[in-house]
Amino acid sequence: PVKKGKEQNTQRSFFLRMKCTLTSRGRTMNIKSATWKVLHCTGHIHVYDTNSNQSQCGYKKPPMTCLVLICEPIPHPSNIEIPLDSKTFLSRHSLDMKFSYCDERITELMGYEPEELLGRSIYEYYHALDSDHLTKTHHD
Known part of the structure; x- marks a missing residue:
């Protein structure tokens, strides 16, 4: 309601x-x-x-x-003709949002090696001030 x-x-x-x-x-x-x-x-x-506001039964x-x-x-990333810009990286996640793939551009952008992130949850890396936005995204 x-x-x-x-x-x-x-x-x-x-x-x-x-x-x-x-x-x-x-x-x-x-x-x-x-x-x-x-x-x-x-x-x-x-x-x-x-x-009609009511049916024959009255409800x-x-x-x-x-x-x-x-x-x-x-398009699938392997089929993208235009290369991703230098401020974009590609990652893949499991249903619990753990990294299952991350390309090497993350090192230059965020300082992490792709291997460091594999098996770790994206939720370990978000800023506390973003938690309201993250919650809203999950509920919408």
């Missing part, structure tokens, strides 16, 4: 990984051979009030909610 007087943030932005069964030539392949594609999805939640129908998104594919 929404508290009165509080606005809901309906904006959404997230990354979604999906199996892709299309080849570069436009043909379909077996799902077991499919590759993973990453999409950046942005949009908002839309709530529609139902026309109020809940509003219909849908998510309206535009998703754009993100």
Whole structure:
């Protein structure tokens, strides 16, 4: 239930990984051979009030909610034609946000060797003043 007087943030932005069964030539392949594609999805939640306030049984129908998104594919890092700038590094993380890969640019930018970070959680490195933003990001 929404508290009165509080606005809901309906904006959404997230990354979604999906199996892709299309080849570069436009043909379909077996799902077991499919590759993973990453999409950046942005949009908002839309709530529609139902026309009739009550059903035949006397209970109020809940509003219909849908998510309206535009998703754009993100190229795989090995397929990026334009090199990443000198202030960007690439990392990969497990579900508990532990580094599973980190490229060597992190050394120049942050002072860590990639090997130092492997198996360590990203949460060990955030600044305390960023904790509110980090919490909000996880809850949105």
